[in-house]
Amino acid sequence: MDLALLRTFVTVHRAGSFTRAAALLGLSQPAVTSQIRTLERQLGRPLFLRQARGVTPTSIGDELAHKAAPHLDALVEITETGLDDDSSLRTLHLAGPPEFTAERALPALTELTGEDGQGFALRASFGNAEETLEGLSAGHHDLAISTARPRGALLTATALCDEEHVLVAAPRWAEQIGAGQPDRKPEPALEQVPVVEVHESLPFVSRYWASVFDSRPAAPGTVVVPDLRAVLACAVAGAGLAVLPRYLCAAALERGDVVALHEPAVPPLRTYFLVVRTGTLAMPHIARAHEWLQRAAADWC
Numbered sequence: 613m614d615l616a617l618l619r620t621f622v623t624v625h626r627a628g629s630f631t632r633a634a635a636l637l638g639l640s641q642p643a644v645t646s647q648i649r650t651l652e653r654q655l656g657r658p659l660f661l662r663q664a665r666g667v668t669p670t671s672i673g674d675e676l677a678h679k680a681a682p683h684l685d686a687l688v689e690i691t692e693t694g695l696d697d698d699s700s701l702r703t704l705h706l707a708g709p710p711e712f713t714a715e716r717a718l719p720a721l722t723e724l725t726g727e728d729g730q731g732f733a734l735r736a737s738f739g740n741a742e743e744t745l746e747g748l749s750a751g752h753h754d755l756a757i758s759t760a761r762p763r764g765a766l767l768t769a770t771a772l773c774d775e776e777h778v779l780v781a782a783p784r785w786a787e788q789i790g791a792g793q794p795d796r797k798p799e800p801a802l803e804q805v806p807v808v809e810v811h812e813s814l815p816f817v818s819r820y821w822a823s824v825f826d827s828r829p830a831a832p833g834t835v836v837v838p839d840l841r842a843v844l845a846c847a848v849a850g851a852g853l854a855v856l857p858r859y860l861c862a863a864a865l866e867r868g869d870v871v872a873l874h875e876p877a878v879p880p881l882r883t884y885f886l887v888v889r890t891g892t893l894a895m896p897h898i899a900r901a902h903e904w905l906q907r908a909a910a911d912w913c
Contacts, residue, residue, distance in 0.1 A: 615687075618680050620647040621659065625677040626749040626766065626889075629666035636750055678765060682891025685751070702897040703733040707747055708757030710738035711840040711860060712775075712884065717757055720908040721901055732897040748887060754898050756887040757905075768893075769885040770902070773909040777820055777880040780861055780870040781805060781853040791873045799825045802873060806834035806852030808843050816840075816855035823880040844870075857882075859912065884909075 624633040624644065634641045652659050659673035669677065708717060718736060725734050739747065741760040748756040749766060761769045779802075785791075789801035799821075807817055807829065814833055821829045835851045837843055844861055847854040848869045864870045886902055893899045 615684070617647050617651045617654075619684055620644055621651055621673075622677055622681045622684055623751070624648060624660065624667065625669055625673060625681070626751060627666075628668075628749075632666075632750070674765065678890055681766075681889060682894060685889065685892050686895065703735055704755065704897050704901050705753045706734065706736045706755050706757070706901070707739060707744045707753040708736075709740065709744075709759065711857070713738060713757060715860065716908075716912060717905060720905060724900060724904055732901070745887065748889060751889070754888070754892065754895075755901055758885050758887050759882055761883075761885055762887055766890055767887050768890045769887045770906070772884040772886045772905065773912045774881045774883050776858040777816065777855050777882065778858050778861060778865070779820060779824075779853060779855050779873045780847055780865065781873050782848060782850040783868065783871050784850060785853065786871045786873055789873075791871070799827065802853065803830045805831070805873075807831050808835045808837070808846045808852045808854040809833040810836070810838055810840060810843060812836055817853075819882075820855040820880050824874070824876045855880075 620633065620637060620639075623636055624630060627633040627636060630641050630644050630648070634644045637644065648659060655672070655676075657672045658670050659676065660667040660669055704721070706713070706717065706721065713736060718734075721734055725731050737747070737753070741758045744753070744756045744758050745760065745762050745767065747753050757772065758769070785805050789804055791801070807814060809815070809817055812833055814829060817829050821827055835843075835846050837846065840856060840860055843854045844856055844864060846852070847856070847861075848864060853873060861870060865872065886905060888898060888902065893902060
């Protein structure tokens with residue numbers, strides 16, 4: 613069987629579209645369509661169901677992808693690493709949310725970089741869960757950190773750690789609304805405080821309100837910045853309340869730069885997952901990074 617046909621097939625399977633696969637492969641869409649039809653004729657089975665938006669693999673298509681993709685990835689790894697240069701480092705391509713990846717994952721993984729015979733070069737990119745998992749499926753990344761568990765069998769997810777969310781603000785806001793007083797209900801008082809968030813939809817604050825108060829926040833976002841580290845900086849400066857991961861604001865809480873406005877009996881949690889393409893843990897550098905992050909996460913929870 614022609615490896616070029618298999619490579620095109622796996623790319624279509626991961627991309628979910630002939631058009632996206634053509635862009636990834638540097639081919640025209642008719643060329644991709646022709647190659648898939650050729651492979652289907654050779655196998656005597658349809659591999660994809662054509663839909664209005666993209667394609668869906670048949671059961672045979674899924675089975676072939678799960679068997680072929682790890683071996684094709686291994687061949688690509690060999691060509692990227694080189695056969696003659698034993699000193700060259702393999703490269704691990706990591707993707708994940710910017711704050712968690714920068715504050716947790718990258719400091720842990722840098723211990724594995726270097727030329728000790730088992731190390732690897734490291735490349736990182738940031739994105740939300742949808743972008744990260746799509747890039748992983750398309751082969752742009754080797755390992756992804758995601759707050760969403762992927763569906764299907766193409767990607768394999770392992771729970772990494774849980775992140776506790778804390779409602780914080782500068783001390784003056786706590787004094788103004790009387791946070792912590794047993795005779796005051798927290799939710800009405802909190803509506804007096806401006807909101808600092810990462811998006812207009814208030815994803816962190818809305819999730820906290822739904823989990824703790826079984827309601828929706830009344831106040832709109834006053835300051836919206838697309839990075840939780842910037843959200844923390846604005847909260848320290850007194851811009852308003854924010855919901856932040858405890859690992860990110862623990863030092864600020866300890867210094868008194870911000871205070872917790874509410875201490876629920878069961879704090880909201882969010883789970884992070886380590887995600888790989890199924891079968892790629894057979895590659896030593898991916899397996900080592902995967903195992904190392906799991907070990908490091910034992911101290912993060």
